[in-house]
Amino acid sequence: MTRKPATRHATITDVADAAGVSIKTVSRVFNDEPNVRPLTRDRVVKAALDLDYHPNVAARSLAGRRSFLIGLAYENPSPNYVVDLQTGALERLKGERYRLLVLPFADVGAASGKMQAIARASGLDGIVLAPPLCDDAATVAELEACGLPYARIAPTTDGSHAPDVAMDDRAATQAVIDHLVGLGHRRIGIVRGDPSHASATARLEGYRAGLKAHGLTADPVLEAQGAYTFASGYAAGKALLALADRPTAIFASNDDMAAGVLNAAYEAGVSVPGALSVVGFDDSNIASVVWPRLTTVHQPIREMAHDATGALLALIEHQEAPPHQTMPFQLVVRGSTGPARA
Amino acid sequence: MTRKPATRHATITDVADAAGVSIKTVSRVFNDEPNVRPLTRDRVVKAALDLDYHPNVAARSLAGRRSFLIGLAYENPSPNYVVDLQTGALERLKGERYRLLVLPFADVGAASGKMQAIARASGLDGIVLAPPLCDDAATVAELEACGLPYARIAPTTDGSHAPDVAMDDRAATQAVIDHLVGLGHRRIGIVRGDPSHASATARLEGYRAGLKAHGLTADPVLEAQGAYTFASGYAAGKALLALADRPTAIFASNDDMAAGVLNAAYEAGVSVPGALSVVGFDDSNIASVVWPRLTTVHQPIREMAHDATGALLALIEHQEAPPHQTMPFQLVVRGSTGPARA
Numbered sequence: 010m011t012r013k014p015a016t017r018h019a020t021i022t023d024v025a026d027a028a029g030v031s032i033k034t035v036s037r038v039f040n041d042e043p044n045v046r047p048l049t050r051d052r053v054v055k056a057a058l059d060l061d062y063h064p065n066v067a068a069r070s071l072a073g074r075r076s077f078l079i080g081l082a083y084e085n086p087s088p089n090y091v092v093d094l095q096t097g098a099l100e101r102l103k104g105e106r107y108r109l110l111v112l113p114f115a116d117v118g119a120a121s122g123k124m125q126a127i128a129r130a131s132g133l134d135g136i137v138l139a140p141p142l143c144d145d146a147a148t149v150a151e152l153e154a155c156g157l158p159y160a161r162i163a164p165t166t167d168g169s170h171a172p173d174v175a176m177d178d179r180a181a182t183q184a185v186i187d188h189l190v191g192l193g194h195r196r197i198g199i200v201r202g203d204p205s206h207a208s209a210t211a212r213l214e215g216y217r218a219g220l221k222a223h224g225l226t227a228d229p230v231l232e233a234q235g236a237y238t239f240a241s242g243y244a245a246g247k248a249l250l251a252l253a254d255r256p257t258a259i260f261a262s263n264d265d266m267a268a269g270v271l272n273a274a275y276e277a278g279v280s281v282p283g284a285l286s287v288v289g290f291d292d293s294n295i296a297s298v299v300w301p302r303l304t305t306v307h308q309p310i311r312e313m314a315h316d317a318t319g320a321l322l323a324l325i326e327h328q329e330a331p332p333h334q335t336m337p338f339q340l341v342v343r344g345s346t347g348p349a350r351a
Numbered sequence: 352m353t354r355k356p357a358t359r360h361a362t363i364t365d366v367a368d369a370a371g372v373s374i375k376t377v378s379r380v381f382n383d384e385p386n387v388r389p390l391t392r393d394r395v396v397k398a399a400l401d402l403d404y405h406p407n408v409a410a411r412s413l414a415g416r417r418s419f420l421i422g423l424a425y426e427n428p429s430p431n432y433v434v435d436l437q438t439g440a441l442e443r444l445k446g447e448r449y450r451l452l453v454l455p456f457a458d459v460g461a462a463s464g465k466m467q468a469i470a471r472a473s474g475l476d477g478i479v480l481a482p483p484l485c486d487d488a489a490t491v492a493e494l495e496a497c498g499l500p501y502a503r504i505a506p507t508t509d510g511s512h513a514p515d516v517a518m519d520d521r522a523a524t525q526a527v528i529d530h531l532v533g534l535g536h537r538r539i540g541i542v543r544g545d546p547s548h549a550s551a552t553a554r555l556e557g558y559r560a561g562l563k564a565h566g567l568t569a570d571p572v573l574e575a576q577g578a579y580t581f582a583s584g585y586a587a588g589k590a591l592l593a594l595a596d597r598p599t600a601i602f603a604s605n606d607d608m609a610a611g612v613l614n615a616a617y618e619a620g621v622s623v624p625g626a627l628s629v630v631g632f633d634d635s636n637i638a639s640v641v642w643p644r645l646t647t648v649h650q651p652i653r654e655m656a657h658d659a660t661g662a663l664l665a666l667i668e669h670q671e672a673p674p675h676q677t678m679p680f681q682l683v684v685r686g687s688t689g690p691a692r693a
Contacts, residue, residue: 088433089430092433108420110450110452111441111453113437268640268641275642295640297581298581298641299642300613
């Protein structure tokens with residue numbers, strides 16, 4: 010029997026293949042469940058040993074050695090988004106034995122390749138991955154390899170077998186463009202999100218597709234780079250408003266950056282929505298505390314975190330991954346958008 | 352036998368000394384381990400009772416049954432404040448074996464009297480209490496009684512033997528009034544905080560003391576009730592601006608409410624700071640994203656959470672409570688305050 014290369018951990022599928030049994034049977038063996046014939050059991054154990062397969066997680070669970078600790082991993086500069094994530098996950102855990110460990114990371118690089126070590130050190134039963142970690146190929150590959158149950162919130166990439174609860178960022182951004190074009194805007198700028206977040210790409214694509222659908226040409230000069238922070242939105246807004254042929258509307262890829270654009274407009278003496286319409290994304294707390302209140306895409310962050318956590322519990326408890334789920338978005342029109350100036 | 356003064360909790364060493372047995376024996380008794388003679392057991396239990404010793408935590412530790420889980424309990428409507436709290440606590444735990452469980456409560460009532468049950472259910476080694484739970488008499492009394500190590504962040508009340516890291520809210524608010532009076536304001540309103548938070552009282556006292564120090568009389572009509580939420584600040588701001596003899600400056604007891612006052616001013620067509628100066632409290636994220644940026648009291652929330660968590664670790668590991676610590680505040684002057692209109 011060939012050993013797997015050391016760079017990749019053997020998975021339960023590898024063991025099942027090698028032993029010529031189903032995944033369910035492998036799971037039964039490592040969970041000490043009845044109804045497995047001794048010969049089958051031996052074959053599975055031998056395959057696992059040959060493959061250097063570490064059944065710790067799955068075995069521990071059903072052997073009653075569960076920690077009942079779930080990790081929520083994220084890297085996000087918006088406090089509003091973070092608290093919504095936590096609230097959704099905690100609401101789902103209410104009444105369950107499971108408790109939530111928050112695992113914030115300073116950047117994707119700080120998390121990449123370290124999930125397994127963190128999960129082991131904290132004795133986690135499973136992990137919920139929020140953006141952008143849910144789209145980080147290295148993190149996903151690592152979790153797939155080590156067999157730790159995980160679920161993803163709002164991923165925009167494939168390549169994972171984990172359950173996830175997503176939203177169609179591209180379609181939502183197209184709806185933003187529809188709204189702005191409907192108000193007569195033709196020169197529409199975008200503040201792009203942090204390129205390490207896959208959502209930034211999805212929203213940029215939606216912006217371009219939206220323009221195209223209305224026969225408008227995307228102008229590279231109107232695509233300003235941001236980083237999902239207020240400060241980056243402020244800087245990008247300033248740059249866009251300094252253009253000779255400046256936009257009459259700006260879509261910022263999240264609310265924090267839209268608030269930054271509002272500040273840049275105030276400083277430049279550009280009235281909103283009189284001379285400039287501004288749209289955000291998320292409908293986080295900040296969208297309702299700035300002036301004027303932001304037209305934005307309501308992203309059901311709490312609900313997504315709630316359902317992804319539920320999917321993870323199903324995975325941990327019943328080894329059953331609920332199907333992929335897509336949540337509806339909603340364009341919330343408030344005071345920051347208005348008719349384009351004639 | 353002399354009772355230990357109530358200000359210090361008896362330790363397992365005290366019990367061992369008093370009973371004339373080894374620490375190991377005391378640990379055995381409280382862990383219900385076999386091989387302890389009934390007479391010895393009785394002696395240990397008696398010594399523990401005499402010393403008012405609460406064995407649960409210490410015993411569990413020495414028996415190696417520490418969970419290395421610490422709870423951070425709070426009830427706060429401001430996401431910015433919450434994330435700052437968490438960040439400070441997590442920064443302190445970096446490199447330690449301890450992990451953080453976030454314990455948000457919908458209101459003080461939901462937490463009151465339930466700390467012990469929550470701590471037991473989650474197997475916590477200790478709890479950090481943030482405002483307003485740190486000032487909730489029932490919560491403090493319960494933790495004192497059950498002997499679970501805890502530390503307090505920014506308490507404004509006494510009655511606890513736990514270590515704490517505080518700030519002088521009263522003095523900070525007086526500094527706000529000094530600043531406003533220095534700008535020529537004489538008619539200064541306040542938006543009071545949630546009365547279930549002791550900080551609301553401390554800030555109201557500071558406001559009144561500040562006026563008095565400048566020979567100004569507090570006018571009850573200028574003391575509007577808020578609840579530390581944006582919406583409550585907006586409503587209070589609207590009410591204050593509707594007064595026939597309206598204030599030229601408003602101190603809101605936190606930044607979220609100050610942002611609400613700004614919105615009320617915009618709606619009423621009152622320019623800030625031209626016709627109205629607005630001051631917040633906290634210097635949370637929101638203070639820097641609204642327009643104009645808020646003059647506010649910088650409360651070192653992260654640092655307080657960091658140090659309170661450190662104090663809790665010292666208590667858990669060495670049964671040593673570091674002394675009470677007071678952090679300096681800072682008045683940050685930004686664009687929302689200016690000279691009173693002549």
